[in-house]
Amino acid sequence: MSAGDARGRLPASLTLVGAGRMGAAMLNGWLAAGLDPRRATIVEPQPSEAVRGLCAARGIALNPAEAAAAAVLVVAIKPQGFAEAARALDRMIGSDTVVLSILAGKTVADLKVRLRSARAVVRAMPNLPASIGRGATGAVASPEVTEDQRAAVDALLAANGLVEWVGAEDEIDAVTAVSGSGPAYVFLLVEALEAAGVAAGLSPAVAARLARATVSGAGALLDASDLPAAELRRNVTSPGGTTAAALDVLMRADGLAPLLHEAVAAAKRRAGALAG
Template sequence: MTINLHGPLVLVGAGKMGGAMLSGWLANGLAPKDIFVRDPSPAPEVARLIAEKGISLNFSAADLAARKPAVVVLAVKPQLMGDVLPVLAELVSPDTLFISIAAGTSLFRLKELLGGEMRAVRAMPNTPAAVSRGMTVCFANPLVTAQQRNIADMLLQAVGDVGWVESEPLIDAVTAISGSGPAYVFYLTECLAAAGEALGLTPELSMQLARATVSGAGEMLHQLPDDAATLRKNVTSPGGTTAAALDVLMGEGGLSPLMRRAAVAARDRARELGK
């Protein structure tokens, strides 16, 4: 995949997620001369990348508007939106697509801060984007053209898979599953390692086993066409050790209802933050 745009790309916010996307765009052929970054204090590793590639940093909004950017990616923390976005209002035009990855920030709120009839996509990525294995789900407002939707798809695919929803409130459900989901997997790894220690294994070996098992199983999900249920059944012999463990995990009060409660809690909190 080679990224081609009809105008410059402006990245507002150069933290870990913004930096991950920037690395992905450069790796997929987006020319450094076509990228403009606005951040008063980029993450150190992103600052090094910006300097190494000769990317323009902290141009004024007026200069950026004169260059007619094709895309403005908003990668700042939600609590900073009120300070950052009004300054960028002059970038709003029919030819400029805004992509926001700010959690809990609705497109209505973006319009309040930017003014004008902006063409905007709200996106929810997750942290595996840092290793180009992210999952991003998007919602586009009605003004976004088919071409602009394809541009958003192309830019976000640089850090992993991309999906779309046709209702903005569903982004809160996405946040609960994939946005927060990596933390659930990391906690599962912690719990698996702790269970190994309880069975007499050393902490070091327990964590090694847990990490390798979780990452290996994840790679099987990534590479093989089988669904998760089939992969589970393939490793479960009737009456065997795995079946004994699954009787606990799949029993009453087991992992499925617990995960549903956790996801509901995350979704509800996302809704609260978006108000």
């Protein structure tokens, strides 16, 4: 969904609790998509200079004495701080408020136990590329979420990139492990490719530039193509060539695939452990 598509469906009012890196990134996307800054409220005990400046420049209420109930309450604090903040959050929920939580590991049931006023809840997991409008977010709605509420939340999430609504809440931990944590896996790939380039004889500066451009370029090509990743891989792999030699290593039984399976499984377990 483009920013233009999202504009007509954005909520009439919004309160964002937690304007750290992810919260602030999402806010920028919402404003770019047409969210009325006069109907937005930010609650952040330690706002960065960038957040302070944005609120001052756009007329966004920052840390009011009392935040009125909004159409959407976005909870973007760290999961470990949720229990302590819950009572204050509960006072921000009205009868028509939908709670949008991006807290890793906190289930809809967890949220409703702590937020006694919450009925309609959407649990979502975005990722860091949302900061440039290229995020990937998985979301699931509780049964109480109305069509209009889901549309408003979808518009907010789509302002920051791809949105995938999953059918069952237990899929969100898998979303967290794949796309929520996934950018770090890609950054590690760049680090490893840089180091391999240096070991192969390149200077650190040249290896760093080549690795970075290769991974970002491959990502752009993947985004621009309708072909599956496997077919794109085959298209750049000549039989008996250099790429084939490298892939023989990466695709062996103890290669990249089982490592990623293990990594995603570990991230999923950790997401589950954060619940409660």
